[in-house]
Amino acid sequence: NAGVTQTPKFRILKIGQSMTLQCTQDMNHNYMYWYRQDPGMGLKLIYYSVGAGITDKGEVPNGYNVSRSTTEDFPLRLELAAPSQTSVYFCASSLGGYDGYTFGSGTRLTVV
């Protein structure tokens, strides 16, 4: 049982480039989330999804896009990368209700 898998683990982008961060879960969770974590800071919600075909903005959505075509996958797209998007990105999933999230191991992104 792999849980939540994120790829890649590390990436360096140049300003203006685009990329997709991949996230897959094998627990049949309906709820999925993307957070970013800056040094010494807590996690900030970027986007979330309550099921296939349904997505919504979180606290810091600007510069990002998501899609949810299947229950398992929730990719995060960065268009026109900016230095302010340098961060560690975490994907998470949950059954909903009072269940805690299961997090992936993160993607460390640097924009130069």
Add this chain to the structure above:
Amino acid sequence: EDQVTQSPEALRLQEGESSSLNCSYTVSGLRGLFWYRQDPGKGPEFLFTLYSAGEEKEKERLKATLTKKESFLHITAPKPEDSATYLCAVQAGAAGNKLTFGGGTRVLVKP
């Protein structure tokens, strides 16, 4: 807007020296308060959920408590392997079961 504040930002302990971490929150309609442990370079790992004031939960050397305005994570007789960042998060009544996280407390336990 939901807010979560954790203190202190960092805590250095000697092995066996018990201490407490604080998580104060402002939220309309608390559904649950969550504690996570995060090791360097890894994703947060779920520890506890607390649902109502007065509730307590324990796991090994960790004990979490909840009041109407704050939660405490007590570390009893810590060991070096308890060194980590501890994150607190609240879930309010809004759609999506979203969590709002605090900034975390970095705990270092020295042998």
